[in-house]
Amino acid sequence: MKLRKLSYAFVLAATLSACAFAGTAGTADHQLVKYGNVQIDVMRQGQGPVIVMLPSLGRSVRDYDQVAERLVADGFRVLRPEPRGIGLSKGPMENLSVHDFAKDVAAVIEHENKGPVVVVGHAWGNFAARQLAADRPDLVRGVVVAAASAGKVPPGSNEKPIGPEMRKAIDGPSDMKLPEAQRIEYLRKAFFAPGHDPRVWLTGWHSETHEAESHARNTTPVDDYFAAGTAPILDLQAENDAVAPRRFSQVLKNMLGDRVTVVVIPNAGHALAPEQPQAMADAIAAFAHRVFANK
Template sequence: MSFETYELTRTDRAGNEIVLCGRKTGPAKGHPIVMLASLGRPGGDFDKVALALGETGFRVVLPEPRGIGGSSGPMEGLTLHDLADDVAHVIKDVPHAPVTLLGHAFGNRLARTTAADFPALVTRVILLACGGLIEMPVEARKALIGCFNADQTPEAHLECVRYGFFAEGNDPALWRDGWYPQVMLMQSGAVRRTPVEDWWGAGGQPMLVVQATEDRIALPANAQDLKKRFPDRVTLVELPHAGHAMLPEQPGKIVEIMSQYLA
């Protein structure tokens, strides 16, 4: 099983051309899953999970955000609704849509916005590290910002990655690279310009929430709030020995949880 690349173009409401690039794997007729990456991170973060799901018959699509991997377009003054338009354009190109839409960390906000704005394109939402309501502690925020600071020593940078993203004992070097500061600024601005109530409920879609037990950034209280508010459509599964990164820490377990849910 291997990845194939794709490229799409669209025009936004202001007449700007947007190029959307990414990769996909799995059988063309498999149930489609579109995966949205963490803040300032590439779609490659999902590679192990995507390949494993592709082997079991799913069609997995990994779009890159504007600013990564050939994707391009305006980067200033955006909202999550603008970025959800990008995701919707990708989904419309996927055979056998509607899709299961997965979002990790920042991607969970974008996944829920897309589900709310384009309910006909999404059958259910899977959220990994679903923060956005309960604020992270100050030290975790410093570590998150530090991950995008290229002026510090490699040792200091890796310590930010370790503290902010990885559970105790897990190897932060797995995410030593892959940090895109300009993409982070674009996405962070989009979050600030979009009211939480626009996307928190994911437009009424069923949700699987996978909550890492050692996540210092997307605190477990966020997942618990979702389950409390929407008990009939939220399935909450805890993931031990994982932090905010989650994907490089427990890829096999994530595939197992997703496969059981999607079955």
């Protein structure tokens, strides 16, 4: 189902106390954006063209504090909406599709009312970013898919985009019933490049959101979001990504053509942001400057 343009007024339900960040980014404030029976907790900081960042499966936008600081320093306004079930974001959690998560982001962008944005989707977030661009092209200037599974494999391949063993490693770290050593091993296998400490992601998992997003991924047809409408795409790849491996690295480019620009970040795994925040921010900023210049 396509998202309908939201005709009702979005309500600014609350403005929470500002929280300080180190470095050049200054401060970020929080807003609650409400529509219907949904409210989305949005971190906002900086001034300039708007970049919206969507997080990984079952994780918070706080994973991108360092990346956001750098983008703000480069002249952008960064919005980070928490998915339902994280922070003060809430709404129905059962039987959601990727369209529903994209609709939440659309509400945030419409409330901001600053024109089409660049939307960044990391890992699972790339599905919602592409779905938003497909359902609401009027809100999206460009799409960054970061450490992202394309959702398809090259023609002729019998593999799945993500096999069962890797799926176990992706889901394992959020299972707090597992021994810490097992969770660390799953983190090392799925998320982090060799030599990087996976313990930084031992915390920060949100099981209800993880389950809702997993259901949405499993039940929404890939073709609903695959092409991201007609928006320009930055395919920001991690050199050591075990979840979106190098053998699948040209799927988006080969299928969508010149709309897709591929940039590979060295010495990074699927987690990407905690491993190479400066390189991630630099690539996003370069792409955003380009697409905002081509109005």
